[in-house]
Amino acid sequence: MPDYYPNNFGGLPPELSGLESSRFVILSLPYEVTTSYGKGTKFGPRAIIEASRNMELYDDELGFEPCDAGIHTTEDILFHDASPRAMVDTVKEAVAYYLAAGKFVVALGGEHNLTFPVFLAHRDVHGDIGIVQIDAHADLRETYEGSPFNHACVMRRIVGCSAGTAQVGIRSLSREEADFLKERGTWPVLWARDCQAGEEWMDRAIAALPPKVYLTVDVDGLDPSLVPCTGTPEPGGLQWYPTLSFLRRLCAERSVIGMDVMELAPDRGHVASDFLVARLIYKILGFIQASDRG
Ligand SMILES: [Mn+2]
Numbered sequence: 001m002p003d004y005y006p007n008n009f010g011g012l013p014p015e016l017s018g019l020e021s022s023r024f025v026i027l028s029l030p031y032e033v034t035t036s037y038g039k040g041t042k043f044g045p046r047a048i049i050e051a052s053r054n055m056e057l058y059d060d061e062l063g064f065e066p067c068d069a070g071i072h073t074t075e076d077i078l079f080h081d082a083s084p085r086a087m088v089d090t091v092k093e094a095v096a097y098y099l100a101a102g103k104f105v106v107a108l109g110g111e112h113n114l115t116f117p118v119f120l121a122h123r124d125v126h127g128d129i130g131i132v133q134i135d136a137h138a139d140l141r142e143t144y145e146g147s148p149f150n151h152a153c154v155m156r157r158i159v160g161c162s163a164g165t166a167q168v169g170i171r172s173l174s175r176e177e178a179d180f181l182k183e184r185g186t187w188p189v190l191w192a193r194d195c196q197a198g199e200e201w202m203d204r205a206i207a208a209l210p211p212k213v214y215l216t217v218d219v220d221g222l223d224p225s226l227v228p229c230t231g232t233p234e235p236g237g238l239q240w241y242p243t244l245s246f247l248r249r250l251c252a253e254r255s256v257i258g259m260d261v262m263e264l265a266p267d268r269g270h271v272a273s274d275f276l277v278a279r280l281i282y283k284i285l286g287f288i289q290a291s292d293r294g
Contacts, residue, residue: 008073011053022070025103029110030076034150040265045108047266052278059286066286084149088117095121109262112151115216122214122258130164130209134221136234138173140180166205169221169238192236202246206253215259229273230263251287
């Protein structure tokens with residue numbers, strides 16, 4: 001290792017961060033237009049990468065260094081046309097490029113509507129895929145503030161083209177969304193209050209999923225005592241170790257083919273949020289490799 005940490009996820013030296021030899025690609029998407037309350041998610045990707053440079057790279061639970069598989073970090077994608085519709089095309093194209101190269105893409109936002117094109121790009125390559133959404137919010141509105149691509153609508157766009165859905169950690173939704181779930185919700189909603197103990201909720205979530213699964217994490221799914229730095233924090237969220245247990249099972253029992261982490265709005269006074277998100281991503285990359293190793 002050089003005596004400084006390179007400016008990429010994990011602070012990795014060139015032999016572990018080159019695009020060609022890396023299994024994983026960290027795709028930085030600093031896009032924010034429709035966020036409703038707190039702002040600042042466009043600074044999320046940089047804060048996550050910055051925190052990750054100061055992280056121990058050995059995973060003591062797994063007994064190996066997940067970075068050995070190679071983790072490449074892209075430059076920030078620039079959004080020349082900021083409209084949500086143009087964003088969809090830009091992101092889909094970027095993700096498709098890395099999937100065509102055989103990479104596992106970890107998209108970092110940015111606001112949650114970024115998930116829609118990332119999911120579509122994966123579906124184009126993998127065919128029928130399901131989705132696990134970790135989030136405080138159902139995100140099932142038909143439109144919000146006039147746009148179907150608002151971050152409050154992202155799951156409404158996705159559930160219709162998902163082969164199996166599990167919504168985990170939900171604790172905030174509108175009456176319209178509750179009615180939609182009652183009428184059309186054929187998938188399990190694992191309410192945050194039911195995710196506080198035991199593993200029954202994990203069984204229900206995983207049972208709803210097809211063999212190939214895309215994972216989207218809105219960081220507000222975690223408890224705001226752990227991640228205060230997000231636009232719309234809600235009390236009563238997921239705790240750290242149950243979340244890791246669930247994700248480890250998910251990676252072992254299904255093939256996780258892509259993921260994103262959205263909605264971190266960093267604040268220099270609360271860098272623990274940035275560190276948690278960096279560590280969460282790194283744990284998942286380890287779980288994916290652990291499942292390959294059997
Ligand atoms: Mn949310």
